[in-house]
Amino acid sequence: MRVTTRPAIPRRSALLAAPMLASACGAPWPGRGSPFVYRGGIGSRSDGPMMSQLSTPGGGFSTANRGNWWQQAYSVDSFSRLDDIWPSTRSAAATTPSPLRRRAGEPDIGFDGAPVHGLGRFSIDDYLSRNPTTGLLIIRDGEILVERYQYARHDRHRLTSFSMAKTLVAMLIGLALEEGHIGSIDQTAASIVPELLGSEYGATPLRHLLTMSSGIAFRETYDGRDDSAGLSRLTFGGQSAGGAAVPPFFNTRVAAPGRRWYYASSExxxxTLVLRRAIGRPIAEYFAEKLWQPLGAEADASWLTDRSGLEIGYMGFNAVLRDYGRLAMLLASGGQHGGRQLLPQGWLAAMTRAHFSGAETARWFGYGYQTWIFPPVEGGFALLGVRGQAIFVDPSRRLAMVHTAVRPDARDPGGADLAALWRGVKRHV
Incomplete structure (x- = not known):
C-alpha cells in the first residue's frame, strides 16, 4: 500500500477555523417564542427559542461577515444569505414556476419527543419551541401540509444546505453518466481530471468517492483544526483557483478503495472536479438546465465557488424552502416530474440504497451515493447538513420534510428530535 504525506495547508483567517467550533447543548431550549401569524397558509414569527443566544438585545439579528459567519450569534443572518457573504454563482429559476397545492389548514401532527429535549407527546408548535428551526416544510405528493418560518426568515430567503449539497452532486453525476459525459463510475478521478495523476484521490474510482470509501485519511470533526476547516480555507476561503491543486493536500492512503467508510467532504x-471537467461547463448552469428549471423552481438557487468560479459542491447550495420541497418531491417520486423522467430511475435507486450499513458507518444511518439511508425498519433516505439542515424522503408515501436550522453545534444532539418529528409525520400520513 502506498502512503504519501500532505503539504501544509495555508492558515489564512480564523474564518475557516469556522466549520468548526463546538458547544455542547442537550437541555431543552429556553423560551418558547411568540405565537405564529398565518398569511396565505404560511406560519411565521419574528422570534423563536434561544433568542438570548441568537439575537441582539433589541430582538434583531446581527449582520454576519466572513470573519463571524459560523458563530452562533450571527447564524440566523448568515445561514440565510451565505451567497452574499462568499463568492457564488446562480442556477436560474424556471420561467413559469410549477404550482404547489396547499392544504386548507395544517394537519394535527403529534410526535413523541426525543430524550434530548424531554420525553412526552408534542405538537409541531412544541417542536418549533424546542428547536432553533428557521424553516419547516412538510409536503406530500405536491401538496404543502405545513410551511413555517422562525426568526423573521421568510419564503424569499435562500437558506443554506451545508452537506445536503453532496446529494445534488451525486444526482448530477448520474445525469452525466447517462448522457455519456462519464463513461463509468469505475473510472478513476484522474482519468477525467488529468491534473490529479499521481495523487491518491486521482487513483480512486468514482464509485468509492460516491460512497465515501476512498480509503484516504481525512478528519472531519468540526473543531476548527480538522481537515474540513483546511478544505474550507482552500476552496471558498479563496486560496484555490480551479480546484485541482486541492486534493494533494489530502494524500495519505490508509485503506484500499471500497474497504473502509469514513465521512469526508474532500470526496x-x-x-465536483470530475463533474465540471466531464460536462465542460459550469455545474450551476448544468443543474439549472437539467433539474432546476424542469422542476419549475420559483427562485434562483446559488452555489458557493472558489476564486475561479468552480462550485465547491460539498456544501454551499442555497435555495428557498419551497424549491427544496420541489426537489424533495422529485426524489420521492422516483425521479419523475410532470410526466418526465428527470433523474435516471436506476441511478436514483443505486443512490438511495445502503452500500454501507449503519453498523459500518457507526452513524445509525447507512450510506448510499452521497446520501444517508434510514435503517430498513424506518425506510426512506435523507439529505443531511450540519447545524440542522435536512431533507427526509419517504418514496412509499410520496412524502418529504424539509428542515433548515441554526443549531449551535455541528454535532448537536437535537437532530434526534427532528427524527422523532419525522416519525410522527409518517404516522399521521
Missing part, C-alpha cells in the same frame, strides 16, 4: 469536492 465530494473531487467528484
Amino acid at each position: 465530494t469536492f473531487v467528484l
Whole structure:
C-alpha cells in the first residue's frame, strides 16, 4: 500500500477555523417564542427559542461577515444569505414556476419527543419551541401540509444546505453518466481530471468517492483544526483557483478503495472536479438546465465557488424552502416530474440504497451515493447538513420534510428530535 504525506495547508483567517467550533447543548431550549401569524397558509414569527443566544438585545439579528459567519450569534443572518457573504454563482429559476397545492389548514401532527429535549407527546408548535428551526416544510405528493418560518426568515430567503449539497452532486453525476459525459463510475478521478495523476484521490474510482470509501485519511470533526476547516480555507476561503491543486493536500492512503467508510467532504469536492471537467461547463448552469428549471423552481438557487468560479459542491447550495420541497418531491417520486423522467430511475435507486450499513458507518444511518439511508425498519433516505439542515424522503408515501436550522453545534444532539418529528409525520400520513 502506498502512503504519501500532505503539504501544509495555508492558515489564512480564523474564518475557516469556522466549520468548526463546538458547544455542547442537550437541555431543552429556553423560551418558547411568540405565537405564529398565518398569511396565505404560511406560519411565521419574528422570534423563536434561544433568542438570548441568537439575537441582539433589541430582538434583531446581527449582520454576519466572513470573519463571524459560523458563530452562533450571527447564524440566523448568515445561514440565510451565505451567497452574499462568499463568492457564488446562480442556477436560474424556471420561467413559469410549477404550482404547489396547499392544504386548507395544517394537519394535527403529534410526535413523541426525543430524550434530548424531554420525553412526552408534542405538537409541531412544541417542536418549533424546542428547536432553533428557521424553516419547516412538510409536503406530500405536491401538496404543502405545513410551511413555517422562525426568526423573521421568510419564503424569499435562500437558506443554506451545508452537506445536503453532496446529494445534488451525486444526482448530477448520474445525469452525466447517462448522457455519456462519464463513461463509468469505475473510472478513476484522474482519468477525467488529468491534473490529479499521481495523487491518491486521482487513483480512486468514482464509485468509492460516491460512497465515501476512498480509503484516504481525512478528519472531519468540526473543531476548527480538522481537515474540513483546511478544505474550507482552500476552496471558498479563496486560496484555490480551479480546484485541482486541492486534493494533494489530502494524500495519505490508509485503506484500499471500497474497504473502509469514513465521512469526508474532500470526496465530494473531487467528484465536483470530475463533474465540471466531464460536462465542460459550469455545474450551476448544468443543474439549472437539467433539474432546476424542469422542476419549475420559483427562485434562483446559488452555489458557493472558489476564486475561479468552480462550485465547491460539498456544501454551499442555497435555495428557498419551497424549491427544496420541489426537489424533495422529485426524489420521492422516483425521479419523475410532470410526466418526465428527470433523474435516471436506476441511478436514483443505486443512490438511495445502503452500500454501507449503519453498523459500518457507526452513524445509525447507512450510506448510499452521497446520501444517508434510514435503517430498513424506518425506510426512506435523507439529505443531511450540519447545524440542522435536512431533507427526509419517504418514496412509499410520496412524502418529504424539509428542515433548515441554526443549531449551535455541528454535532448537536437535537437532530434526534427532528427524527422523532419525522416519525410522527409518517404516522399521521
